[in-house]
Amino acid sequence: MGGRTLYDKIWDEHVVRAEPDGTTLLYIDRHLVHEVTSPQAFEGLRLAGRRPWRPQAILAVPDHNVPTTDRSRGIDDPVSRVQVETLDRNCREFGITEFAMDDPRQGIVHVIGPEQGFTLPGMTIVCGDSHTSTHGAFGALAFGIGTSEVEHVLATQCLLTRKSRNMRARFTGALPPGVYAKDLALALIGRIGTAGGTGCALEFAGEAVEGLSMEGRMTLCNMAIEAGARAGLVAVDETTIRYLEGRPLAPKGALWERAVEAWRGLVSDPDAVFDREVEIDVSALEPQVTWGTSPEMVVGVSGRVPDPADEPDPVRRGDMERALAYMGLEPGTPMAEIAVDRVFIGSCTNARIEDLRAAAAVVRGRRVARSVRQALVVPGSGLVKRQAEAEGLDRIFRAAGFEWREPGCSMCLAMNADRLGPGERCASTSNRNFEGRQGAGGRTHLVSPAMAAAAAVAGRFVDVRELLEAA
Amino acid sequence: MEPFERVTGLVAPLDRANVDTDQIIPKQYLKSIERTGFGRYLFDGWRYLDEGRPGQDCAGRPLNPDFVLNQPRYRGATILLARDNFGCGSSREHAVWALTDYGFRVVIAPSFADIFYGNALKNGLLPVRLPAEVVERLFRAVEATPGYTLTVDLPEQVVVTPEGERFPFEIDPFRKQCLLEGLDDIGITLRHADEIRAYEARRRREAPWLFPDA
Numbered sequence: 016m017g018g019r020t021l022y023d024k025i026w027d028e029h030v031v032r033a034e035p036d037g038t039t040l041l042y043i044d045r046h047l048v049h050e051v052t053s054p055q056a057f058e059g060l061r062l063a064g065r066r067p068w069r070p071q072a073i074l075a076v077p078d079h080n081v082p083t084t085d086r087s088r089g090i091d092d093p094v095s096r097v098q099v100e101t102l103d104r105n106c107r108e109f110g111i112t113e114f115a116m117d118d119p120r121q122g123i124v125h126v127i128g129p130e131q132g133f134t135l136p137g138m139t140i141v142c143g144d145s146h147t148s149t150h151g152a153f154g155a156l157a158f159g160i161g162t163s164e165v166e167h168v169l170a171t172q173c174l175l176t177r178k179s180r181n182m183r184a185r186f187t188g189a190l191p192p193g194v195y196a197k198d199l200a201l202a203l204i205g206r207i208g209t210a211g212g213t214g215c216a217l218e219f220a221g222e223a224v225e226g227l228s229m230e231g232r233m234t235l236c237n238m239a240i241e242a243g244a245r246a247g248l249v250a251v252d253e254t255t256i257r258y259l260e261g262r263p264l265a266p267k268g269a270l271w272e273r274a275v276e277a278w279r280g281l282v283s284d285p286d287a288v289f290d291r292e293v294e295i296d297v298s299a300l301e302p303q304v305t306w307g308t309s310p311e312m313v314v315g316v317s318g319r320v321p322d323p324a325d326e327p328d329p330v331r332r333g334d335m336e337r338a339l340a341y342m343g344l345e346p347g348t349p350m351a352e353i354a355v356d357r358v359f360i361g362s363c364t365n366a367r368i369e370d371l372r373a374a375a376a377v378v379r380g381r382r383v384a385r386s387v388r389q390a391l392v393v394p395g396s397g398l399v400k401r402q403a404e405a406e407g408l409d410r411i412f413r414a415a416g417f418e419w420r421e422p423g424c425s426m427c428l429a430m431n432a433d434r435l436g437p438g439e440r441c442a443s444t445s446n447r448n449f450e451g452r453q454g455a456g457g458r459t460h461l462v463s464p465a466m467a468a469a470a471a472v473a474g475r476f477v478d479v480r481e482l483l484e485a486a
Numbered sequence: 487m488e489p490f491e492r493v494t495g496l497v498a499p500l501d502r503a504n505v506d507t508d509q510i511i512p513k514q515y516l517k518s519i520e521r522t523g524f525g526r527y528l529f530d531g532w533r534y535l536d537e538g539r540p541g542q543d544c545a546g547r548p549l550n551p552d553f554v555l556n557q558p559r560y561r562g563a564t565i566l567l568a569r570d571n572f573g574c575g576s577s578r579e580h581a582v583w584a585l586t587d588y589g590f591r592v593v594i595a596p597s598f599a600d601i602f603y604g605n606a607l608k609n610g611l612l613p614v615r616l617p618a619e620v621v622e623r624l625f626r627a628v629e630a631t632p633g634y635t636l637t638v639d640l641p642e643q644v645v646v647t648p649e650g651e652r653f654p655f656e657i658d659p660f661r662k663q664c665l666l667e668g669l670d671d672i673g674i675t676l677r678h679a680d681e682i683r684a685y686e687a688r689r690r691r692e693a694p695w696l697f698p699d700a
């Protein structure tokens with residue numbers, strides 16, 4: 016037998032049963048649940064008179080709808096409130112652990128899983144949320160599922176699915192200072208397109224990935240879904256193991272030793288064959304900024320808004336024209352001349368402690384430009400927030416004119432009160448710049464946390480390396 | 487799930503690539519805890535000129551006359567024709583519920599985003615992949631011919647034009663069977679409950695850290 020990829024190995028270990036046509040009953044080790052995609056699944060269980068197969072394998076948290084301002088009065092929006100209360104009630108009824116809105120551990124589902132050690136290498140992890148790919152940073156097979164599948168996993172602890180193909184993105188060279196995992200992700204999507212990974216489990220490899228922290232790897236895997244991939248994966252190494260040691264839900268003592276030994280095998284074999292490979296040299300990569308309404312519409316910060324007239328393909332040209340009209344941009348405009356109205360530092364892509372440190376390093380001793388209407392920092396979890404406060408990052412942000420908020424998804428998708436007004440332009444550390452994503456008519460430019468911080472200070476996009484050098 | 491066999495219906499052309507789930511059903515409607523009633527908010531941002539709110543009556547909202555589904559000739563369409571990478575973006579199954587609630591039974595496109603594709607099959611919405619050249623021809627035919635219909639035949643796995651031209655499509659045999667019989671996945675899986683338990687017992691021995699509850 017030829018070598019196996021990391022994905023092959025995890026897949027093989029979780030097959031309960033496989034039909035000759037490839038349909039597979041795959042065992043699921045961990046199930047994360049949030050308030051938006053679960054109510055109809057719990058309702059389905061109840062209607063069928065079923066109970067969760069293994070409630071101990073589930074962790075629930077409200078994150079999409081929660082307010083990021085003072086929570087002592089609960090949620091103002093009655094529709095959001097019902098959804099969050101429905102989650103609380105379902106968890107109580109079915110005996111599921113929930114970090115409720117007032118729990119200090121509450122946060123974005125993809126931030127708290129790894130933070131708690133709920134996410135471990137070699138696991139299969141699902142959540143009714145596409146960015147579940149984030150957890151693949153730990154050498155786990157993690158992917159988003161729909162609500163019918165949430166119900167299926169609740170009822171059976173398994174998923175009926177088929178294997179994806181193997182794809183690998185290799186980032187060669189060392190990442191230059193001021194360039195981050197977010198830039199790697201955006202540059203990759205710019206290269207292969209938002210459907211470039213469709214049907215694939217996408218492993219990230221290469222020197223630049225080995226050099227990333229777990230936070231950076233999570234950012235990368237988080238964006239795998241924006242490249243169309245089903246899951247993102249990074250091989251287990253010392254960085255992975257060091258991150259996990261001592262986490263509340265990580266194994267302890269002899270069990271830890273045994274687990275670590277097994278985890279070390281979670282790498283693709285040297286002779287493993289990938290169905291698709293792409294290689295990107297990152298040594299000259301510059302910070303990336305999106306200009307359009309899809310993450311693949313991206314350029315380096317020194318670049319310009321492209322001209323649809325240069326695009327030969329008529330469908331793509333039409334998409335570009337519509338994107339520019341929506342974004343209110345003229346072809347040929349230098350990215351560094353685009354002014355922003357708001358800045359959002361947050362989301363499961365970039366709201367972990369390292370992201371906040373990178374942003375704070377840019378902000379320190381500077382002020383948010385007067386032309387910027389609002390600059391928000393929304394930590395990914397209550398524990399990230401606490402850690403940042405212990406390091407004094409909140410004071411740096413506040414002193415510069417940022418608002419320091421409670422954890423949640425917030426302006427990543429604007430289901431709570433944090434949103435863009437029509438026509439407002441935002442430098443955002445989130446993962447999607449789709450039309451209306453951050454509020455109807457809002458215009459989103461995706462960037463790294465450092466670039467978002469730089470945009471806040473300059474009032475427009477600017478190469479963060481200029482600020483880092485000046486500091 | 488209702489069984490699916492064949493559909494002959496009016497085709498509506500949505501001439502855009504990368505139609506994402508945020509466009510299919512904007513997030514403000516995801517606050518619902520129900521599974522039905524999403525059809526009136528389908529493509530909300532494109533379909534209406536105002537900003538929609540959940541629970542709102544859409545009868546009096548200003549329609550965007552330029553949006554394709556608002557053109558009278560496409561009223562009652564059951565087949566949606568689209569471009570590459572349809573349904574990309576979030577995993578929200580609400581996107582599929584909105585399409586079916588509106589009345590669509592089939593979406594034809596050169597390619598679909600993975601999660602959307604799976605969600606569609608689980609809700610009796612048939613996603614049909616046809617080669618880009620065929621989709622291009624269908625777009626031209628639909629736009630040139632008011633009242634253009636297609637027949638989508640699942641048992642035969644073929645799309646048939648009014649002229650009798652036939653375009654075969656692929657579908658996973660297991661999913662096809664589920665659609666044809668309207669089968670519930672959970673029921674199928676629970677037939678293998680003993681195998682799941684046996685798997686768990688083995689894994690508890692091999693990798694006990696996965697079962698801290700043991």
Ligand code: SF4
Nearest residue numbers: 146362363424427428
């Ligand atoms: S932060 Fe954004 S992308 Fe992440 S789970 Fe929340 S809404 Fe989804």
